[in-house]
Amino acid sequence: MLEKLQAKLDEKYVNCNVKQVIIANVILLYGYFKQRDMKICILEEGNLIYNQDFSFGGTESLQDLSNEVGTINMQDKVFELTNIKATIEKDKNGNQYFSIICSVDSKIIAIKSLLYNTVTIYNDMDLVSNLLLVFKQINCDRTAMLKEFDVLTENQQDQILNKFSGKKVEINKEDNLVGIFQQNVEKYPDNIAVVFEDINETYDELNRKSNQIANYLLEQGLKKEDLVAVIMERSNLMMELILGIWKAGGAYVPVNKSYPLERIKDIVSDADPYFIIHSFDEGSEKREAYADKNCIHLDDLLTDAKLCSDRNVCEIESSNQLAYVLYTSGSTGKSKGVMIEHIGMLNHMYSKIIDLKLSKKSVISQNASHCFDISVWQFFVSLLLGGTTVVISEEVILDLFDFFDELSRNQVTILEVVPSYLEPIIDFFSEEDPDYSIMNSIEAIIVTGEKFNKKLADNWFNIFPDIKMVNAYGPTEASDDITHHILYESPKEDFVTIGHAINNMNIYILDNDLKLCPIGVIGEICVAGIGVGRGYINMPEKTKEVFIKNPFEKRAVRLYRTGDYGKWMNQGNIEFVGRKDEQVKVRGFRIELGDVKNILLKHPEIDNIVVLCKENEMAEKKICAYIKSFRKIDRNELNSFFCQYAPRYMLPNEYKFIESFPLTSNGKIDVRALRTF
Known part of the structure; x- marks a missing residue:
């Protein structure tokens, strides 16, 4: 690669002077290492001859850079690029430096720049190629601004844009969860679709009941993409209800009954649903949250729906139709309603099926709040296969003895929890004489929702070496998880990566100028692909801010800026660093x-x-x-x-x-x- 790059350079650009190296160094610090503040020093045979601090905004021209760098002793001395070296070094205090070393008049010149942003160093890093690429541009385009320089070679860009992207898996644009579920009803009518407490509901029963709900909603005038707010506890009835909403062509808005009155009011007011289905008792003060809305109590709806036809119905005309609007907490305190389409929801479920090797024998634990994005696949992925969903109530989840009894009794194979809940699970099995057999049916445990630390992975595999873990990462705005990292043992690194992109999703790690970050350099995790949602309901400005056109595609494809920081590892895994607002300057x-x-x-x-x-x-x-x-x-x-x-x-x-x-x-x-x- 280095030889090819040098061959492209005109003969007159093979030689350069020290000042040009400083300018190239500034461009790399800004474009490659993503630094606006810089501290650069030059040593001649170990003696300091130049020491300067800089701060750049990205709009500076080459002339601006030359003026800022100023006069340097030996600046006009010329040397050959073939004698140049570029590396990352560490001093005894752990500080990192980008170091360019060259020989001028038989003297060793070292240009050292303090790296304020920590960089992961890999043995195969070839920073000389990046330096030569910058030299070529300096000599070819004198008008370019600092932020416009390309600092990654073609091979590096190809690796990030193509080799690190998710696999392309064909999804029929006509497919939707309801249609596939109804096909499975024909194949497996007597299979158990959902278990809740002592209720076992077959595919045929779930289909007929959800059809009745769909036909009732259609009789009430529900139209394509109308919103239906669902305010009730999780149960088999919730699955019937959501399926019925989808079959009628609507989209659901989950609301937690335990939310404070004002939060329920805010969500209902913002979403302005066509219909509200609730389970509040008569006299509950929370009913006033939707007193002026079209609403019905769950019991009344189920009674009325029994009078409706149980014939198959599916008003989903396109896989791009709206499936749900899920409200997440906003940094300003105002909730944001994320709009997700059927195609994104389906793609996420297919990725779970492929990566976890799910089948009609799979039994999925549904233990997440229906207001949490992971609840969607927990509820419905089994229906794509002929498998079973086990809905576990809040009361059971809060008692670990009851929780594990429920998992064991129903032979659950897939369990998903947040790290904060995994911790007491591990403590539970660390007590004296625990009954490990209650986990015999579990094939995989998925960890999501928070940063997953290695210590938890160590503790898990010490207890359950044969149960694989999956570290899953993703924002609600991209239909839930966008990466999976499957672990069969605790990682050798000091952290647990979030893995590779899932099917049909492309992940980019970008700087503030929306330029690619190289391997090992921290940037914002951004995602494109069929899982990216439409944006936020009734928030056009916020949508425009974080749902942007993908700069790496000619077509008008949405890219979502997650606000999370991460960095590529050299095999295409991603190390999650933290929220954008978790990077501080002290x-x-x-x-x-x-x-x-x-x-x-x-x-x-x-x-x-x-x-x-x-x-x-x-x-x-x-x-x-x-x-x-x-x-x-x-x-x-x-x-x-x-x-x-x-x-x-x-x-x-x-x-x-x-x-x-x-x-x-x-x-x-x-x-x-x-x-x-």
Whole structure:
């Protein structure tokens, strides 16, 4: 690759001077390492001859860069590019430097630049090729702005854009979940479709009841893509209801009965559903949330639906039809309604089927809140196969003895939980004389919704070495999971990657200018493909901000900016770093809070940890680590341990020890509540 690149350079550009190397260095720091702030020094035979700080916005021209760099001793000395080396080095304090070394007049010149953003180093990195690519552009286009330079070679771009993308799997545009389910009703009419408590409902029964609900809704005037709010507890009835809504051509909006009155009001007001189906008792104050809406109690609907035809009905005219609107918490406090189409929902389910090797023998645990995106596939993936869904109530989930009894009694094969719930599961089996046999039917446990740390994986495989784990990652805005990492043993790295892109999804890691980040460099995780939703209901400006045209496609294809940070590993796996707002600048250094967490989790006595950035009265940022551990560890001991793995500037300012983390209704750690501790 290096030889080909050099061969493309005109003969007159084979030689360059030191100042040109500095300018090329600035372009690489900005474009490759994604740094706006730079600290560059030059050493001649080990002696410092130049030391300068810079800050660039990306719109600077080559002339601007030349002026900023200023006059450098030996700047006009010419040397051959064939004698140049480019590497990433570490000093004794753990700081990383991008180093360019060349020979001028038999003297060794080293140009060193401090890397404020941590870079993962791989043996096959070829930074000289990137440097030569920049030299070529410097000499070919003098008008280019800093952010316009290409810093990745064609091979590097091809690897990221093509080799790292999800497999292309053909999905018939006419297919939809309802149609496939009805085909399976013909094949497996007596198979158990759904289990709830002591109820076992067959495919034929589920189909007929959902048909009656669909025909009732159509009689009430429900039209294509009309929204139906569903405010009730999870059960087999919820599956009947959602299937009925889909069969009638509508889309459902899940609302949790336990939400505060004002939140229910906000969702109902924003979604403005055509119909509201609820299970509130007479006299409940929460009924006022939709007093002026078209609503019906669940019991009344089921009574009326029994009078309707149970003939097959399917008003889904296109796989691009709306399937559901799911409200997520917004950073401003206002909920955002995410619009997901049938094609995206179906693609996600097919990916689960392929990667988990699901079949008609599969029994899926449905234990997530219906307001959580993972509930969708938990409810319905089995219906694509002739398999079974086991709906587990909230009361059972909160009691681990009852929960495992339910899993064992129904021979559940697939279980999905958030890391915060996996932790007490592991504790449960770490007690004296646990009954491991209650997990005999489990083939895989999926972990999703939060960052999954290696320590949890270690503990799981110590107890259940034969039950594989799947680390799944994805935003609600892209139909749930967009990556899977299947683990058959604990990873050798200090972290658990989120894996590769699922079928028909393309993942990009981009900088602020929407340019590709190279392998090992942190950027924003962005996703395109048939799973990307339409956007947010009634929020055109927010939709326009994060659902954009894919810059890597000629066709008008949506790309969603997740707001999460990650970086490519050299085999196409992705390391999840954290939320975009978890990258903070403290004392001039950019610090990933996820990196701080991962380092502290190496400590053998730390069980779990959350790292946040807080501000004091002087608006100064400080890093605070909330730690769950076996004992209160001395601050000096923690600092000493931390500095074995990272520079001192990354040290937390404060450690807080807590017995347990507060949780949200979805079982995730409640960060807002934690900030009040």
